[in-house]
Amino acid sequence: MKFFVDSADVAEIRDLVDTGLVDGVTTNPSLVAKAGRDFFAVLREICALVAGPVSAEVTATAADAMIAEGRKLAAVAPNVTVKVPLTWDGLKACRALSQAGTAVNVTLCFSPAQAILAAKAGATFVSPFVGRLDDIGHDGMALIRDIVTIYRNYPGTIATEVLVASVRHPMHVVDAAKIGAQVCTIPPAVLRQLAKHVLTDKGLDAFLADWKKTGQSIVAG
Numbered sequence: 001m002k003f004f005v006d007s008a009d010v011a012e013i014r015d016l017v018d019t020g021l022v023d024g025v026t027t028n029p030s031l032v033a034k035a036g037r038d039f040f041a042v043l044r045e046i047c048a049l050v051a052g053p054v055s056a057e058v059t060a061t062a063a064d065a066m067i068a069e070g071r072k073l074a075a076v077a078p079n080v081t082v083k084v085p086l087t088w089d090g091l092k093a094c095r096a097l098s099q100a101g102t103a104v105n106v107t108l109c110f111s112p113a114q115a116i117l118a119a120k121a122g123a124t125f126v127s128p129f130v131g132r133l134d135d136i137g138h139d140g141m142a143l144i145r146d147i148v149t150i151y152r153n154y155p156g157t158i159a160t161e162v163l164v165a166s167v168r169h170p171m172h173v174v175d176a177a178k179i180g181a182q183v184c185t186i187p188p189a190v191l192r193q194l195a196k197h198v199l200t201d202k203g204l205d206a207f208l209a210d211w212k213k214t215g216q217s218i219v220a221g
């Protein structure tokens with residue numbers, strides 16, 4: 001499973017990229033606003049930090065304007081993936097951009113029907129938002145299961161990857177992996193939580209305490 005960092009905070013992204021376990025980045029207008037910096041400067045810096053796909057979202061709502069914005073964003077760096085919302089205009093823009101060779105991430109997906117359209121539009125990624133469905137009492141992970149099942153029925157024609165978004169906690173990542181989603185985009189705090197376990201901390205403390213009693217040192221040995 002590919003791990004993308006869901007953030008526009010360059011310092012956070014740099015820190016996580018240094019682990020060697022980050023495959024890409026996703027941003028959106030809210031994350032860019034939260035970063036409080038010039039969008040193009042942030043995008044250039046992120047694209048230089050990670051070799052994998054970096055999603056940058058258009059803010060226009062009409063297809064022609066989305067296409068124009070998408071072309072401008074794609075020109076920033078070779079690893080830019082243009083993000084468009086799952087609307088008819090977004091799908092038209094996705095079709096045009098993908099046919100011109102631009103990678104497109106169709107976002108704000110909340111139903112299997114929408115995901116089918118994203119695939120038909122040639123999306124590189126579709127971003128179903130599991131957390132926001134959970135937030136209103138729906139089963140976000142059921143949507144991932146449905147999309148993966150549907151896409152798997154068309155191995156020769158659907159190349160769109162399922163990019164699980166709106167991730168709230170580590171179990172979203174685990175469940176997405178069990179289902180077989182190709183990508184999870186994960187907020188920095190959740191990504192850091194993935195490695196944490198109380199028994200790991202407890203076990204390491206015990207190992208080091210016992211080792212200290214031996215009075216030995218590997219580095220001096």
Ligand code: G3P
Pocket residue numbers: 006026027028031129131132165166167185
């Ligand atoms: O990539 C989409 C993600 O940032 C949305 O997450 O927490 O606003 O639902 P959230």
